[in-house]
Each structure stands twice: as C-alpha cells, then as structure tokens.
Amino acid sequence: MSVLAKNTYLGKLELVEVFEYYDKPILFACRSASGQLYLVVQENDYDEYETWLYCSLSNTRFQQIRSGGIDLYNAFKLAEDDFVFLVKLFYNADIDSEITPIPVAQLEENQLPKPNVFINVVTETL
Amino acid sequence: MGIFIMQWRDHLPDDCPPDDALPAHGLVYRLANKANFDSKDFLSRREEKPDGEWDVTECIAGGVSIYTELNGIKRLQEISPAMRRKKIIKGTLESKHGKMKNTPSTTHPSHFTWWIPIDSQPWKVFQLVNLSDT
Numbered sequence: 087m088s089v090l091a092k093n094t095y096l097g098k099l100e101l102v103e104v105f106e107y108y109d110k111p112i113l114f115a116c117r118s119a120s121g122q123l124y125l126v127v128q129e130n131d132y133d134e135y136e137t138w139l140y141c142s143l144s145n146t147r148f149q150q151i152r153s154g155g156i157d158l159y160n161a162f163k164l165a166e167d168d169f170v171f172l173v174k175l176f177y178n179a180d181i182d183s184e185i186t187p188i189p190v191a192q193l194e195e196n197q198l199p200k201p202n203v204f205i206n207v208v209t210e211t212l
Numbered sequence: 213m214g215i216f217i218m219q220w221r222d223h224l225p226d227d228c229p230p231d232d233a234l235p236a237h238g239l240v241y242r243l244a245n246k247a248n249f250d251s252k253d254f255l256s257r258r259e260e261k262p263d264g265e266w267d268v269t270e271c272i273a274g275g276v277s278i279y280t281e282l283n284g285i286k287r288l289q290e291i292s293p294a295m296r297r298k299k300i301i302k303g304t305l306e307s308k309h310g311k312m313k314n315t316p317s318t319t320h321p322s323h324f325t326w327w328i329p330i331d332s333q334p335w336k337v338f339q340l341v342n343l344s345d346t
Contacts, residue, residue, distance in 0.1 A: 103318070106291050110268075111291045129293050136294070196293055199288040203287070
C-alpha cells in the first residue's frame with residue numbers, strides 16, 4: 087500500500103519530500119494536484135489499517151518547518167488552519183482511505199511528535 | 213574450498229541488493245512490534261504486503277530498515293507516535309546475515325537498508341534494548 091491517502095477530499099496526492107524513512111516513509115511532505123501542501127506523520131498502526139496525521143501548509147510555513155524554524159510538535163499543534171486530518175489507510179487496497187478532521191486543540195500528546203524535534207534541511211533564504 | 217553464493221529471498225529483483233551494498237556488519241538497531249519479537253519483525257514491506265503499491269523502488273521495499281546509531285532510532289521514535297509504540301532491539305550482524313547499504317534519511321545519517329538472505333535467521337542475534345541502561 088502507498089503511504090498516501092487514496093480517494094479522499096485531500097485530492098490526488100504525490101510525494102514531495104521524505105524526511106524520515108523506516109521500512110516506508112514515516113515523515114514526509116506531499117502535495118495535491120491543485121497544489122495544497124501537507125506535512126504527514128504516521129500516528130499509529132493497527133491490524134487492518136494505519137493512521138496518519140495530515141497538516142495542510144502554506145509554502146512559507148513548509149519552508150520554515152523544513153529549515154528547522156518550527157519544531158515538528160508545533161508544526162501540527164499550531165497548524166495554520168487550526169485543524170489537522172486523521173487519515174486511515176487500509177492494508178486492503180480495495181478499501182478507500184477514511185479521513186477525519188480534528189481541531190488541533192483536541193490533539194493528544196501521544197498523537198504528536200515530541201516537542202523540540204526539528205527537521206533541519208539546508209534551504210535557500212526566503 | 214567451495215564458493216559460497218548467498219541466496220536472496222524471492223521477492224527481491226535481480227539487481228538487488230545493489231552492487232555497492234556492503235556485507236552486513238556491526239551493531240545495529242531495529243524496531244519490533246513486541247518485546248518477544250520474532251521472524252515477522254524482520255519482514256520487508258514487500259513481504260508483508262506482496263500486492264501493495266509502494267512509494268520507493270522495489271529493491272528498497274524489499275529490504276528492512278536498521279540504524280547503526282541508537283540516537284537515530286530514538287529520534288525516529290520522537291518524530292512518530294506509531295514508532296514510539298514499538299520496542300528497540302539491537303543485534304550484531306555478520307556477513308552471513310546479508311548486505312546493507314547506507315540510505316540516510318534527511319534527518320539522520322545512520323539509517324541503512326538491510327537485505328536478508330533466505331537461510332539467515334538474524335532475530336536470533338537480536339535482543340531488547342533496555343533504555344534505562346543507555
């Protein structure tokens with residue numbers, strides 16, 4: 087199965103950059119066909135499916151996160167839209183992904199990266 | 213003296229492991245789903261889901277992830293809640309355990325991809341890491 091949500095209103099997604107990989111991409115950025123960027127991290131796994139957090143991003147915010155200006159915890163907890171999406175990806179490829187919007191205030195610590203963990207990719211000055 | 217030819221698992225493409233992969237060696241770390249881990253914790257994504265679509269090359273999907281530094285796998289757990297729920301295990305690999313290649317992630321250089329041959333049982337050389345000892 088792909089790590090990208092399939093047939094949801096997030097759109098037709100493609101990987102932009104993988105930041106952390108462990109047997110599959112674990113932390114990555116993807117973009118919809120209409121140009122919306124998402125930062126994505128694996129939240130949990132179960133017998134039948136995995137859950138992933140999708141956070142929509144502006145390009146400026148993405149560059150800030152990518153260059154280490156914002157830690158991964160706050161990338162999700164202080165999402166620009168105040169919502170993130172919890173996406174269920176089923177191992178059975180015939181089942182479409184399920185998506186649930188979650189207000190960031192309802193996110194629990196055990197759903198998020200630890201505070202003060204940063205991506206630190208060298209980027210061009212904005 | 214006979215020539216030893218390593219036999220690879222059937223799911224790997226012909227040109228995999230790549231020519232620049234090194235014989236497996238040294239202390240490495242991996243995550244297991246439970247403390248009493250077993251062979252299932254050493255399956256690649258391709259072996260777990262033979263019909264799946266993947267976002268990486270077939271050779272990478274056919275290998276398993278390991279870290280050569282404990283800090284690398286701890287960092288992975290700090291990033292992903294799903295990874296945090298797993299157990300860190302460690303083992304010292306020898307050439308009989310296959311081949312490995314440095315495939316660093318953007319955030320840590322000590323990630324390797326490890327290809328395990330058919331007749332290898334590497335879980336026998338792994339043990340649980342007690343983080344209070346580190």
